[in-house]
Amino acid sequence: MGRRRTFDVDEVVAAAADLFARRAYDGVSVDDLVTRLGVHRNSLYGVFGSKRGLYLAALRHHIEHEVRPHLGRAVQPDHVPEWDLLLVAAVDRALDDPEVADLVSSIFAELDEATGDPRATEALLGRWLRRRPVMAKEI
Incomplete structure (x- = not known):
């Protein structure tokens, strides 16, 4: 019988x-994940299968909890999204990972639908990019 999980997956x-x-x-x-998340390596692999498995779970969680609930606010001119993982995934992983590309493309299509105009999506992404260096200074 395996050991009981001692961490909250969410x-x-x-x-x-x-x-x-x-x-x-x-x-x-993986060492960063083990250290920062306080999860044993074996537990990480046991639950997520790999670093990529955890990454995909994190990206899906981000989309479901941080992106989708706020799509309606995207049309507000003062709205700057806090969708860093989605946007980093778009530029960092989507080119090399078809599953990430599908997730990113799908949510961008939802964003286009929510705004009613792909140019609004582009403007929103531009606001995020302009705000990003300022956010980095605040960290």
Whole structure:
């Protein structure tokens, strides 16, 4: 009989999403995940299968909890999304990982639908990019 899990999967996934958003996929090692998340390596592999498995879980969690609930606000001119993991995934992983590309493309299509105009999506992404260096200074 295996050991009982001693961590909350949702909390670990949310913390991993934050770490991947700040440092991108290749900037986070398994050792970083073990240290920062407080999860044993065997537990990480047992639950998520791999670093990529945790990354995909983190990206899906981010989309479901941080992106989709706020799509309607995207049309507000003062809205700057806090969708760092989604946007980092779009530029960092989507070119090399078809599953990430599908997730990113799908949510961008939902964003286009929510705004009613792909140019609104582009403007929103531009606001995020302009705000990003300011946010980095605040960290």
